[in-house]
Amino acid sequence: MVNPYEDLPIRDDMQTVAFYNLENLFDLNNDKHNNDNDFLPTSVKKWTPKRYKNKLRKLGFAISNIGRKETGKHPAIVGLCEVENAKVIEDLLASKHLENCNYNYVHYNSLDERGIDVALLYDVNAFEVSSSEIFTIKLTDEDGSPDYTRDVLLVSGLLDGEQVHIIVNHWSSRREGEKETEFKRMASSHKVGEIITALSLENDDAKIIVIGDFNDNPNNASVKQLVNGFKLFNTTETLRSYSRGTTYHKRQWNLFDQVLISTNFFKTSDNLYEYYTANIFDEDFLKLVNGKFKGSPFRTYVGKRYQGGYSDHFPVYAIFKK
Numbered sequence: 001m002v003n004p005y006e007d008l009p010i011r012d013d014m015q016t017v018a019f020y021n022l023e024n025l026f027d028l029n030n031d032k033h034n035n036d037n038d039f040l041p042t043s044v045k046k047w048t049p050k051r052y053k054n055k056l057r058k059l060g061f062a063i064s065n066i067g068r069k070e071t072g073k074h075p076a077i078v079g080l081c082e083v084e085n086a087k088v089i090e091d092l093l094a095s096k097h098l099e100n101c102n103y104n105y106v107h108y109n110s111l112d113e114r115g116i117d118v119a120l121l122y123d124v125n126a127f128e129v130s131s132s133e134i135f136t137i138k139l140t141d142e143d144g145s146p147d148y149t150r151d152v153l154l155v156s157g158l159l160d161g162e163q164v165h166i167i168v169n170h171w172s173s174r175r176e177g178e179k180e181t182e183f184k185r186m187a188s189s190h191k192v193g194e195i196i197t198a199l200s201l202e203n204d205d206a207k208i209i210v211i212g213d214f215n216d217n218p219n220n221a222s223v224k225q226l227v228n229g230f231k232l233f234n235t236t237e238t239l240r241s242y243s244r245g246t247t248y249h250k251r252q253w254n255l256f257d258q259v260l261i262s263t264n265f266f267k268t269s270d271n272l273y274e275y276y277t278a279n280i281f282d283e284d285f286l287k288l289v290n291g292k293f294k295g296s297p298f299r300t301y302v303g304k305r306y307q308g309g310y311s312d313h314f315p316v317y318a319i320f321k322k
Contacts, residue, residue, distance in 0.1 A: 011070070011072055026047065055300055061097045079211040083119050104124050134151040154168075171184070233262075
């Protein structure tokens with residue numbers, strides 16, 4: 001694959017923060033604690049070593065190029081979701097296009113019923129982690145039994161010497177219906193609000209970046225209450241259109257993947273990062289090139305049918321400039 005961004009000049013005054021839903025990045029091993037039976041070499045999906053390696057290589061190529069057009073380099077920070085465990089992250093970082101990117105990662109196992117977690121990749125030359133922790137969302141099913149979903153991950157650290165806090169999310173899906181599941185995403189939204197409040201009590205000028213697959217659009221209540229209630233700016237809000245989004249479902253684009261920032265990223269200063277721009281990373285190589293779903297994400301699977309693509313989501317990113 002020819003990389004169109006290979007020889008662009010590197011911008012030392014810019015850094016990219018991205019988010020990418022990797023669409024079921026499972027390893028090849030049977031984990032009795034995870035519902036990973038679909039992703040085994042012996043399963044109906046035939047999740048073989050060759051298919052696994054192909055996905056890692058493709059995801060690595062995509063990640064390494066997010067924001068490169070603007071900055072000339074790979075992203076400093078990448079939030080991930082739909083990773084099974086630490087092993088798949090390590091395999092991803094060892095893949096062809098990421099092995100020289102100096103990435104390390106933060107990951108905790110969650111109790112999610114599908115066995116998928118959130119994580120954070122960071123370039124050790126750009127970002128130094130000072131602390132990290134996870135926050136569990138307490139949900140119950142109609143019969144009162146626990147409904148386990150992904151944790152919210154908070155990673156605090158220094159981006160080129162400047163303290164920032166990254167909150168990584170993957171909120172509950174709409175599988176049982178948008179309205180029927182809204183309370184679950186509202187619960188996650190409230191939890192993020194609590195985290196922001198705690199960070200702001202420690203430092204009322206805390207710089208906060210909230211990234212994730214919210215399974216809601218920018219105009220939905222769960223996202224709106226964060227923007228309106230906690231002085232956040234949704235950098236991705238205006239990117240959704242009739243013909244553009246991060247995921248395509250029932251002939252409609254959604255912008256479930258978003259980047260929200262605290263408004264102090266608009267303050268002007270000579271030596272601190274300011275918000276510069278944001279976009280959906282929807283390059284042509286990530287899209288289907290023909291058929292009735294032309295232009296939508298080139299997925300790994302559609303149902304049980306192997307497509308050999310990247311993911312069912314496009315990544316999103318924001319660029320910060322000194």
